[in-house]
Amino acid sequence: MTDTRWRGGALIRPGILAFAGSIGTTTSHSHHAVQVMTADTPLTVADGSGARHCGTQVVVPPDTAHHIETGAAHGVVVFLDPDTAAGRAAGHRAHRFGWAGGPPLPAPATVDGDLGALVAVMVGALVPDSAPAPPARHPSVTAALALLPALVADGPVTTTDLAARVGLSTSRLTHLFGAQVGLPLRRYVLWTRLMIAVTEVGAGRDLTTAAHAAGFADSAHLTRTCRNIFGLPPSALSRTVTWDTDPPR
Incomplete structure (x- = not known):
């Protein structure tokens, strides 16, 4: 080996x-x-x-x-x-x-x-047939993307609350978001949490601080999520990897 x-x-x-x-x-x-x-x-x-x-x-x-x-x-x-x-x-x-x-x-x-x-x-x-440009995003989807970073940092995010904030029904927002963003809303929220946590870890924060900043209950919750998605704990690469992160948008 x-x-x-x-x-x-x-x-x-x-x-x-x-x-x-x-x-x-x-x-x-x-x-x-x-x-x-x-x-x-x-x-x-x-x-x-x-x-x-x-x-x-x-x-x-x-x-x-x-x-x-x-x-x-x-x-x-x-x-x-x-x-x-x-x-x-x-x-x-x-x-x-x-x-x-x-x-x-x-x-x-x-x-x-x-x-x-x-x-x-x-x-x-x-995905060789992915060249056609996606249609323009619905204003409410754009508004939801802008709201999500702050909402996920505060804790749990419900589709019902987000839909009310952007003026759509829950079912309409769910459909539009998945079609225009390319990822279901609940999965996007999870990835947004991971992106925030990675940004915090990359900036030198400990796992507990990073977890809370990303809206996870604690560092154990963050670790379980990372293992489920990537098969690795969030600390596994932090010492030997340089991270490039973009804010969710």
């Missing part, structure tokens, strides 16, 4: 967490996100049955036990929410071609180290 450590840079956006750098080994775990990995050298990922999936590109379906047995000195890992178009496409790809099969995915050096650009290229490769 190659003892490669996780070290590099990462970014988080609604529905996406991406990492570029050295890919480390892990113990067996599962997470809700679809995990897409590409590297300059072959990776080995073992599933829950012990089968090994080897190659320079590996896609792990959501909620599937696995562990990274052989990492890589230089690679990219993209976690995609399975409720997004890219997440659904990646999960389908893994089932159709196998974890290490399918058409070529963008290599780590595709866009000269620009992780945000590489994520865009990756999403385009997974």
Whole structure:
């Protein structure tokens, strides 16, 4: 087993967490996100049955036990929410071609180290028909996006309360938000919390402070959420990873 450590840079956006750098080994775990990995050298990922999936590109379906047995000195890992178009496409790809099969995915050096650009290229490769521009957002959806950062920092957010604040019915807001943002409202709220927490951790805050700033009940709640989504605690990469975060909008 190659003892490669996780070290590099990462970014988080609604529905996406991406990492570029050295890919480390892990113990067996599962997470809700679809995990897409590409590297300059072959990776080995073992599933829950012990089968090994080897190659320079590996896609792990959501909620599937696995562990990274052989990492890589230089690679990219993209976690995609399975409720997004890219997440659904990646999960389908893994089932159709196998974890290490399918058409070529963008290599780590595709866009000269620009992780945000590489994520865009990756999403385009997974969802090739995603080029048409989305329709203009409904003003109430725009208003909801502007309100959410402050609301999630205060604690629980209900769709009913948010809908009342932006002047729509709950069902109408739920439909419009999912169609125009590309992520269901409840999932977007969760990712917003994670983005705020990551921003706080990146700024040097301890986990308890970061958790409270993001509206989690405590650091244990934040840790459970991170493990469920990514298979990693929020502290796992904080010392060796430089984070790029954008405020939710």
